[in-house]
Amino acid sequence: MTVTAPTTTPASRWALVRQWLGLAARLGLAAVWLVAGASKVGDLAASGRAVNAYQVMPYDVATVIGAALPFVELALGVLLLLGLATRLSAAISAVLLLVFIAGIASAWSRGLAIDCGCFGSGGQLAEGQAPSYLPEILRDLGFLALAGFLLIWPRTPVSVDGWLSAEPDVEDEDE
Numbered sequence: 001m002t003v004t005a006p007t008t009t010p011a012s013r014w015a016l017v018r019q020w021l022g023l024a025a026r027l028g029l030a031a032v033w034l035v036a037g038a039s040k041v042g043d044l045a046a047s048g049r050a051v052n053a054y055q056v057m058p059y060d061v062a063t064v065i066g067a068a069l070p071f072v073e074l075a076l077g078v079l080l081l082l083g084l085a086t087r088l089s090a091a092i093s094a095v096l097l098l099v100f101i102a103g104i105a106s107a108w109s110r111g112l113a114i115d116c117g118c119f120g121s122g123g124q125l126a127e128g129q130a131p132s133y134l135p136e137i138l139r140d141l142g143f144l145a146l147a148g149f150l151l152i153w154p155r156t157p158v159s160v161d162g163w164l165s166a167e168p169d170v171e172d173e174d175e
Contacts, residue, residue, distance in 0.1 A: 033076040034073075034077035037072075037073030038070075049122070050121055054114065083159020084159070086156065089150075101137055118140075
């Protein structure tokens with residue numbers, strides 16, 4: 001008697017790989033937002049000063065946005081960690097990342113010497129310190145790619161979305 005292994009098609013292999021890439025993207029982006037929000041939530045005034053350093057809005061507006069931003073980041077991180085409203089969280093993440101990229105590019109093009117404030121207090125750099133705009137933009141483009149992946153394929157294993165939908169497992173989805 002001859003035993004043959006089950007045949008896998010490229011589509012079924014992609015479905016299997018995609019679910020685990022999606023899980024990695026979701027958890028990676030969740031970690032980014034949780035770390036970013038947690039690093040700022042302890043000093044909301046510094047977060048406001050970091051937003052104001054970009055010099056694109058009035059001081060009062062910048063401080064309010066800076067104070068709210070850590071809570072938005074933490075909320076996105078929790079939603080992505082749980083896998084709840086994944087596509088919506090990915091969409092909001094993408095918009096926020098595009099705003100961050102535009103802000104960094106704007107600061108760079110205008111010759112400002114600031115720390116982006118992405119994972120801490122940010123603001124004006126001390127005399128003699130040089131900004132690192134290109135690595136910050138490239139990093140945020142990488143995070144944007146994670147959000148984009150989740151926009152296209154939001155269903156991932158171990159998620160509240162999957163549990164609530166009561167639909168077949170991700171690997172059983174039709175292409």
